[in-house]
Amino acid sequence: MVGAGLAGGRTVVELREQGYAGQITLVGAEEHLPYDRPPLSKAVLTGRTDNTQLPYGLDELDGVELLLGQPATGLEPGTVHTTAGPVNYDGLVIASGSAPIRLPGSDNQRLLRTIDEARALRETLRPGLRLVIVGAGWIGAEVATVAAKLGAEVTVVEGASHPLLPLGPAVGGHAVSWYAEAGVTLRLDAMVDKIGEDGLLLRGGEFLPADEIVVGVGVRPDVGWLGGTLLVEGGVVADEHLLASWAGDVAGAAGSPPVVAVGDCSAWWSARYDQRMHVEHWDAAQSAPAVAASTLLGLAAGTPVAELPTYNPVPYFWSEQFGRMVQFAGLPAQGDELVFRGDPTAQRTPEMKKAPGWSAGWFAADGTLSALVTVVRPIDMVAGRRLLASDTKPDQAQFADVSVPLKSLLPE
Numbered sequence: 001m002v003g004a005g006l007a008g009g010r011t012v013v014e015l016r017e018q019g020y021a022g023q024i025t026l027v028g029a030e031e032h033l034p035y036d037r038p039p040l041s042k043a044v045l046t047g048r049t050d051n052t053q054l055p056y057g058l059d060e061l062d063g064v065e066l067l068l069g070q071p072a073t074g075l076e077p078g079t080v081h082t083t084a085g086p087v088n089y090d091g092l093v094i095a096s097g098s099a100p101i102r103l104p105g106s107d108n109q110r111l112l113r114t115i116d117e118a119r120a121l122r123e124t125l126r127p128g129l130r131l132v133i134v135g136a137g138w139i140g141a142e143v144a145t146v147a148a149k150l151g152a153e154v155t156v157v158e159g160a161s162h163p164l165l166p167l168g169p170a171v172g173g174h175a176v177s178w179y180a181e182a183g184v185t186l187r188l189d190a191m192v193d194k195i196g197e198d199g200l201l202l203r204g205g206e207f208l209p210a211d212e213i214v215v216g217v218g219v220r221p222d223v224g225w226l227g228g229t230l231l232v233e234g235g236v237v238a239d240e241h242l243l244a245s246w247a248g249d250v251a252g253a254a255g256s257p258p259v260v261a262v263g264d265c266s267a268w269w270s271a272r273y274d275q276r277m278h279v280e281h282w283d284a285a286q287s288a289p290a291v292a293a294s295t296l297l298g299l300a301a302g303t304p305v306a307e308l309p310t311y312n313p314v315p316y317f318w319s320e321q322f323g324r325m326v327q328f329a330g331l332p333a334q335g336d337e338l339v340f341r342g343d344p345t346a347q348r349t350p351e352m353k354k355a356p357g358w359s360a361g362w363f364a365a366d367g368t369l370s371a372l373v374t375v376v377r378p379i380d381m382v383a384g385r386r387l388l389a390s391d392t393k394p395d396q397a398q399f400a401d402v403s404v405p406l407k408s409l410l411p412e
């Protein structure tokens with residue numbers, strides 16, 4: 001197992017739960033046992049918790065050889081090379097996750113991927129701190145939420161014309177007012193040219209002074225260590241059983257032990273969407289390991305590939321920002337019709353205990369619901385995920401009517 005994050009840790013547990021009693025080696029670049037990352041930009045930053053270790057402690061990992069703080073450095077068929085030496089394998093799990101993108105210029109930029117980075121950032125957050133966050137995506141919005149609450153003067157710089165880029169302007173545009181409501185300055189259409197020692201330089205020449213800079217502009221699969229041995233297209237290319245493919249010119253690859261790829265680093269073939277999928281969400285790192293473990297154990301037991309289970313989820317993620325639980329599921333396509341459910345322009349007033357909720361669905365031309373976003377309406381997401389998984393064609397007028405529970409639109 002290369003990568004001791006959620007996907008790696010979860011695969012260890014799945015292998016054991018599915019009856020594998022043999023040797024497992026967990027190779028991790030970090031010194032830590034597997035831990036959860038979503039709380040890093042939420043409860044860890046607020047100080048509500050300092051420990052996000054997954055329930056795979058030393059007991060669950062009993063019998064697992066731990067090579068923590070010993071990254072994998074290379075791969076050849078049957079052997080992973082690590083800083084602790086070579087490790088031979090009969091089955092390999094690639095779970096090395098993703099690494100955040102840095103911006104050019106000074107090293108005076110904080111990234112938020114590890115618990116050590118979250119703890120270090122937390123130490124800096126104080127009233128009056130001039131904090132500039134680059135990127136109004138999930139991480140940027142969550143850090144802005146906490147920092148503003150703690151009294152920092154927060155500016156978020158975003159190159160696009162709206163926050164929440166993957167959701168498009170018609171949905172993301174409604175998040176603009178959330179920043180103002182929290183007292184956060186949002187600079188849209190503002191590209192950063194370079195990070196400096198005491199601020200950042202915007203395209204066009206403006207200099208934005210900052211005491212601290214957090215960069216949240218996305219991640220890339222952490223697969224450089226593979227050195228081109230496996231095929232990589234936006235992630236380690238894997239089939240619907242999560243089996244990875246060797247690059248054409250790797251000696252000894254034919255007939256070598258199987259390799260699977262799970263979590264943020266995987267780009268698997270989705271039969272549901274008839275395309276390669278690559279997501280960087282907790283839910284995928286949590287759910288793919290069951291299939292990866294079955295694939296490895298099935299092959300070891302002589303199961304034909306065609307009879308192995310397939311990984312075929314509807315992608316899902318959530319974010320907690322500006323007092324709102326934002327959840328998203330599915331895969332919208334160009335040309336889908338967007339239908340709102342509730343009023344996305346409703347503003348929160350000081351008397352309101354919670355922010356007003358709304359949802360929006362993307363409908364394909366044939367009437368199928370292809371994706372759903374919910375804002376402070378978790379109940380819509382519970383039914384919505386079932387609607388998405390069942391390829392239902394819900395009536396759009398009923399969908400738009402908040403008095404109609406989404407679960408009533410599910411097939412009998």
Ligand SMILES: Cc1cc2nc3c(=O)[nH]c(=O)nc-3n(C[C@H](O)[C@H](O)[C@H](O)COP(=O)(O)OP(=O)(O)OC[C@H]3O[C@@H](n4cnc5c(N)ncnc54)[C@H](O)[C@@H]3O)c2cc1C
Pocket residue numbers: 002003004005006007008027028029030036037038039040041070071072073095096097098112113114139222225262263264265280281282283285316317318319320
């Ligand atoms: C701050 C933060 C907040 C998030 N919030 C949410 C959220 O609210 N909702 C949501 O859906 N998702 C969220 N995510 C995303 C979610 O945490 C990831 O999708 C998930 O962690 C992916 O798990 P993984 O095991 O595939 O990868 P990772 O968690 O990245 O773990 C991979 C591990 O592999 C290690 N590694 C890398 N290279 C090597 C190597 N060569 N050798 C050995 N080990 C190596 C890495 O150090 C790392 O420990 C958040 C992520 C972050 C960083």
